[in-house]
Amino acid sequence: MNADAKKTALRMIPYGIYVLTADDGKGNIAAATVNWVTQSAFAPPLVVVGIKTDSGAYRIVRDGRTFALNMLGKDQKGLAFTFFKPAEVKDGKISGQAYRKGETGAPILTDAPAAVECRVKHIVEEGDHHVVVAEVIEAHVMKPPAGRPDNAILEMRDLGDNVFYGG
Numbered sequence: 271m272n273a274d275a276k277k278t279a280l281r282m283i284p285y286g287i288y289v290l291t292a293d294d295g296k297g298n299i300a301a302a303t304v305n306w307v308t309q310s311a312f313a314p315p316l317v318v319v320g321i322k323t324d325s326g327a328y329r330i331v332r333d334g335r336t337f338a339l340n341m342l343g344k345d346q347k348g349l350a351f352t353f354f355k356p357a358e359v360k361d362g363k364i365s366g367q368a369y370r371k372g373e374t375g376a377p378i379l380t381d382a383p384a385a386v387e388c389r390v391k392h393i394v395e396e397g398d399h400h401v402v403v404a405e406v407i408e409a410h411v412m413k414p415p416a417g418r419p420d421n422a423i424l425e426m427r428d429l430g431d432n433v434f435y436g437g
């Protein structure tokens with residue numbers, strides 16, 4: 271396989287940008303910007319997320335079995351960059367962002383336009399990111415989108431010409 275062709279072809283896949291948050295109930299809170307996300311079933315409503323196995327987020331999701339996906343709005347590029355770095359919990363905020371605990375205990379970011387809470391069903395342990403299959407058990411819309419919901423989401427291509435995760 272040609273390495274450049276592999277990179278270019280895979281980078282043609284479009285992605286939304288989300289902040290995955292989780293709380294394992296033992297004092298460990300994760301918040302990480304992720305893009306490898308899609309819905310994979312209607313009934314039950316399932317999503318799949320590719321999570322880096324050496325990340326704090328992976329350990330907390332694996333152990334706590336729940337997480338939230340906080341949707342980022344078109345104007346929230348700054349938040350995406352905030353959560354590329356390991357999260358820091360201080361003064362009741364995660365990396366400076368206000369949040370509340372959801373149904374599952376996962377942090378719901380106050381400024382996110384919407385979020386879903388998920389319960390882990392299965393983890394496919396292949397590669398340097400494992401595929402977490404999870405059921406959506408709660409949904410929150412803090413800022414209803416004016417038009418198509420998928421027009422409201424921050425996308426990988428909004429992050430600049432040189433930002434990719436994939437390829």
Ligand SMILES: Cc1cc2nc3c(=O)[nH]c(=O)nc-3n(C[C@H](O)[C@H](O)[C@H](O)COP(=O)(O)O)c2cc1C
Binds near residue numbers: 302354433
């Ligand atoms: C553009 C971009 C997209 C990313 N997408 C993912 C992803 O889909 N899954 C993932 O596990 N990490 C992804 N990351 C890495 C996480 O953001 C990063 O590992 C995390 O915030 C670091 O925190 P932690 O290791 O303490 O959990 C991405 C990073 C960048 C720069």
